[in-house]
Amino acid sequence: MKTRNAFQHEEKFVQFIREQKERFYLLAYNYTKNEQDALDVVQDSIQKAMLSLDRLENVEYMKSWFYKIVVRTSIDFLRKHKRLHVTDDDTLQYLTPAQEDVYEDVDLEHALDELPQMYREVVILHYFEDLKLADVANILNIKLSTAKTRLYKALKLLKIQLQDVKGETTHG
Amino acid sequence: MDEKLEEIEKQYNEVPIPKELDFVVENALEQGKKKRKNRAPLWLLGSAAAAMLFTASLNVSPAMAQTLSEIPVVGSIVKVLTWTEYEVKEDTYDADIKVPSIENLENKDLANTLNEKYRSEGKALYDDFISEVDYVKEIGGGHAGIDSGYEIKTVTDQILSIGRYTANTVGSSSTTMHYDTIDKQNEILITLPMLFKDDSYIKTISENIIEQMREQAASDPDKTYWVKGGGHPDEEVIDEFTTIKANQQFYISDKGKLVISFDKYEVAQGYMGIVEFEIPTGVLKNDLVSSKYIH
Numbered sequence: 001m002k003t004r005n006a007f008q009h010e011e012k013f014v015q016f017i018r019e020q021k022e023r024f025y026l027l028a029y030n031y032t033k034n035e036q037d038a039l040d041v042v043q044d045s046i047q048k049a050m051l052s053l054d055r056l057e058n059v060e061y062m063k064s065w066f067y068k069i070v071v072r073t074s075i076d077f078l079r080k081h082k083r084l085h086v087t088d089d090d091t092l093q094y095l096t097p098a099q100e101d102v103y104e105d106v107d108l109e110h111a112l113d114e115l116p117q118m119y120r121e122v123v124i125l126h127y128f129e130d131l132k133l134a135d136v137a138n139i140l141n142i143k144l145s146t147a148k149t150r151l152y153k154a155l156k157l158l159k160i161q162l163q164d165v166k167g168e169t170t171h172g
Numbered sequence: 173m174d175e176k177l178e179e180i181e182k183q184y185n186e187v188p189i190p191k192e193l194d195f196v197v198e199n200a201l202e203q204g205k206k207k208r209k210n211r212a213p214l215w216l217l218g219s220a221a222a223a224m225l226f227t228a229s230l231n232v233s234p235a236m237a238q239t240l241s242e243i244p245v246v247g248s249i250v251k252v253l254t255w256t257e258y259e260v261k262e263d264t265y266d267a268d269i270k271v272p273s274i275e276n277l278e279n280k281d282l283a284n285t286l287n288e289k290y291r292s293e294g295k296a297l298y299d300d301f302i303s304e305v306d307y308v309k310e311i312g313g314g315h316a317g318i319d320s321g322y323e324i325k326t327v328t329d330q331i332l333s334i335g336r337y338t339a340n341t342v343g344s345s346s347t348t349m350h351y352d353t354i355d356k357q358n359e360i361l362i363t364l365p366m367l368f369k370d371d372s373y374i375k376t377i378s379e380n381i382i383e384q385m386r387e388q389a390a391s392d393p394d395k396t397y398w399v400k401g402g403g404h405p406d407e408e409v410i411d412e413f414t415t416i417k418a419n420q421q422f423y424i425s426d427k428g429k430l431v432i433s434f435d436k437y438e439v440a441q442g443y444m445g446i447v448e449f450e451i452p453t454g455v456l457k458n459d460l461v462s463s464k465y466i467h
Contacts, residue, residue: 021197043200050204052411112180141407
């Protein structure tokens, strides 16, 4: 019975990965900002997941379980390559008062990237990957209340940025 | 959803998907399946299978293995020879699989059992590789490579530990090494459980390994393991290492120490490769049946 479950898990997992691979790539890419590194993260995540697939008790948790592995692998990757630490740059960039960004499009384009990682990942997982906030909290190993706060803050930050741009255009 | 969010989502989704993604994913799934199969405790005779690796490349080993062909023993010469070699050399497909054979053991049953195992596993590796190449050709070409062979890990008057490695040379995927340890004097295959009085060795060894993992992680930031205090923040350790398997891979070093090995990904991130831990004999002394092999 147990092996049978394991086997069914494997079939479902393979199917799930094949259908959603582009989503995982996008997520990994958002962390690594580099094509080759994102591919490595996807590969490492799949192999890691398959080795612990038997420990996944319920296939219904597969989605958030695997996202968790991708997020963790990405973060580990960033930690190992500290010199490429994107968060720090982002944070720095964010904390630096915005210079005159004249072009509306440019700002909108970078709005997500300018968000510090801790806010960005909540937005991505919740809105773009359609995960419940409780699952997002689980994936990021944070409390549900923290996830809510971060999401709220993220939206606020995004709005402020975007409003600023709007304000400028109406001025001009 | 908010208009701005939609715009941001669009940008998020517009990151180009590299065409290699399909291949990387399929390859990872294939390797993952194989590894899952290998994890089943199917070892003949519950045999001593162990994996080890130094983080470096394995290219060193075939040469090393080739030079080692004869091992003198009291009374007889136990030889390890290359029985057969599968080779594929095409532009982007590369296989080199050497199958060892143990010769001159008085105990023919033991020799046959091991040699049969080596041969059928070597053949299976080759067949798998060929079907992988077919698959890669089907999806429009790419790279595939495998390097498998053997090396003698330990030779003493008492012990012969032979290790067979398999390295998938495409991507950062698998590298494993399976060990068989033979008592040359009595001509028996040594398994992990038979070294100990009862099952309590599993707990003793596991606890010692966890301790070693924490020590290593604390003293060397490049080393991380899947245990609490193993170099990852606690909340990120989801597949925590808790215990070795009853027939965990192992070998006996030339100093008579027990060395426990883990496959890549088993207890640490992929970049750690295959990791091994020497268990201090003092820790084991209450569990050991005798100090004949381990001392």
